[in-house]
Amino acid sequence: MTSCYVVHEAPVRRVAIFGGTHGNELSGVFLVKHWQENGAEIQRTSLEVKPFITNPRAVKKCTRYIDCDLNRVFDSDNLGMQVMDNIPYEVRRAQEINHIFGPKDSDDAYDLIFDLHNTTSNMGGTLILENSRNNFIIQMFHYIKNALTPNSCPVFLIEHPNLKYATTRSIAKHPIGVEVGPQPQGVLRADILDKMRKIIKHGLDFVHIFNEGKEFPPCTIEVYKIMEKVDFPRNKNDEITAVIHPSLQDQDWQPLNNGDPIFLTIDGETITYEGDSTVYPTFVNEAAYYEKKQAFVKTVKIKLTAKGIRSSFS
């Protein structure tokens, strides 16, 4: 027993599963609605699991958001904004969610939140990590990756001084994003829903085993760390003048090297990647990111090691 490498972590008793943070990403919307009616498959004896639709108005309209992106407004400015008539719907909703599942950064906050998303990019079943030092989540991701073998389960680390954003799930002590694609907005695919469902199953299993007192030895996982956003080439009127090159399209998580094509102009000219080091693009051609001026995100591959963990009360 290498108990000197084991840290004691509080048990994870209160878990929420969020669907519909973006109202047109349908896997999470329909899974959460299904679990609200019939939750047997998400119940575990050592924890409470609450499935919850976060943006019901956007779900009803089958649109990403009504006034602004709900998944960007869980910062102290928005959560503390005084409620007035002209406050954007999603800011008001964020305050309600924070009231139920938070308050963010307090002892009363939920222990863990899974937030379910889809992308039009070919990202497969991706896990999103916000903090590279969260031993518990790294251990969970290690467990999920093993459980899903031989299928891959990339981990996307969004920790970055400027690029990290204030997610809905960030009110929990352990925030977990689940991003599965490719799936068009407003479409529900059985294969994509199944991938998401398996990730949640293994994630909940991990929490339960942990709560029951199992010790998890130190582990190391490979993650893709966000480095930079890349916009489409544009003309002086801000219109897009080139599209994702066919040899980059659908190649999320594949190495991109100096000289590789990234864009193709309408006139047929290839624009190549110029950089000294290999990067791993992701969110390649995500529909919702055109308005955010983002054609893809560059990541680098790094390894993260988690300490061994064990529940502090078992």
Added chain:
Amino acid sequence: MAAPLRLKPLSRVAVSGGTHGNEMSGIYLAKHWLRDPRELQRSSFTITPFLSNLRAIEKCVRYVGQDLNRSFTTEFLSSVKAENEPYELNLAREINQTYGPKGSAQAFDFMFDLHNTTANMGTCLIVDSEENLLSMHMCHYIQTHYRLSPCPIYLYKSPDEEPYTIYSVAKAGLALELGPQAQGVVRADLFAQMRALIACGLDFIELFNKGTVFPAFEIEVYKFTGIVDYPRYPDGEISAMVHPKLQDKDFHPLNPGDPIFQTFSGEEVLYEGNVTIYPAFINEAAYYEKQIAFVKLEKHIFSIPSLQRE
């Protein structure tokens, strides 16, 4: 053998992008052609590219008030402007004034309309019915000259239904339906395919105008026979998804007893028809609200008489 068909040469042709404001291949193509139309130009006719639903394009949505591509019936086109009417109703009247009027001698000779679908329909050609012989000849020409993928022909109109699409304001027309592509996304591969298909269609018109004789032929088409909705809960919400074995199988035969839906608890729903059909628009995003999980098509073979300029 039917008598050879003789038609007047075509002098005015239009091509519409953005009839649905989130189907990006046609929007990007039309925007490009509005800046630089050279690749469209042929010697024997004029071609006018246009963006049909600017407000929907601006918002990147299918439509603002109602589906523009269902708004070209006589009833809609002859309605009197009202204050709170859907935006697309007035837009349809304006388009009809510019490129029609529908059914009149002044109407444009031909209109192409550019669409995308989230369904795996490949490079699909949509015509109202086999009675539109000029369009059938164009489809045949495209099928024999565009070699990169098969181009299934989809006839959408029921026998006693009036054509309601944007290209029905012109004397003849053709819609291109390319997929799969997510709404709001432009993919380079589909963009290039659509561009090549239009070039091929324009080449056909040029040859026809210059007197080429197009011999008679037999052609396989898929004809609309009905729709299938999702299973639903009493409150109207869908209770099952397109089955993984049906997903992406547009234009493949579907036999009685084949699975078509899967509930969230894993049960299968089987196809209960009596005959083999060919599904299309399987899991099209825009059709959830129209209560269509897929459309049912029948395969037919039609004989089309030869065609020549008058």
